[in-house]
Amino acid sequence: MEEVLAESIDAVAAMHRDSCDLAHPGSPCSTVAMVRNVGDSLEYLVLSDSVIALDRVSGGPVVVQDKSVNAFASDSAQAASSGRDKSDKAALFTLIREQQQVRNRPGGYWVAQVDPSAAAHAMSGVVEEVRGAAxxxxxxxxxxxxxxxxxxxxLLTFAYEQGPSALIASTREFEDRDPDGLIWPRYKHRDDATAVVCRL
Incomplete structure (x- = not known):
């Protein structure tokens, strides 16, 4: 799966090479989550902070998440995520700039951006007897x-029964209960939310 991801990163970069400054550290980037059915098993790949919850027939879910970006949480990140400093956009911008300096570099963290070699830093593996995944x-x-x-x-049961739209709607309800991050500290009211749910 690393090869598929590397080819995809390279192809998307090539589409924009003549019209965008791909050397800019703020070039758009993405986290990645992929699964592939292999007989009775499920192959997975995670790059950056997406999450895959693999629902095994027995033994409970296997949860895969790359938390390497968390190692670069600075005072700026703490300020940006605290309720009292939520309005301090300067702290958030500082956090973004700091992350850009360590993104897709040795000793930093890796995302899908313009360098296909980032795919080699993804977490991947195979889990047997999987009946579904989020x-x-x-x-x-x-x-x-x-x-x-x-x-x-x-969460898996909820997602199977209600679907990804309901999962995201429930997430939005919790976010709206605490828009300033006083109960659950975070650096923005609402985060991007994408969910794919599959049954095997």
Missing amino acids: LLSDGAALLVTDFSAMDWPE
Whole structure:
């Protein structure tokens, strides 16, 4: 799967090479979550902070998330995520600039941007006897990771029964209960939220 991701990064970069400044550290980038059915197993790949919850037939879910970006949380990140400093856009901009300096570099963290070699830094593997999976951006995983409104088995059940739209709607309800991040500190009211749910 690393090869597929590397080819995809290279192809997208090539589409924009003549019209965009791809050397700029702020070039658009993305986290990646992928699964591929291989017989009775499921192959997975995660690059950056998306989450894959693999629902095994027995033994509970396997949850895969690359948290390497968290190692670069600075005083700026803490200021940007605290409720009292939420209005301080300068802290958020400082955080973004600091992350850009370590993105896709040795000793930093890796995302899908313009360098196909980033794919080699993805987390990947194979899990056997999987009956389903949820592929989530970090903003779609907040019900478990930040809000503690449910655990992973409950999230999978909810996603199977209600679908990804309901999962995101529930996430938005929790975000709107605490728009200033006083209960659940974070650096923005609403995060991007994308969810894919599959049953095998």
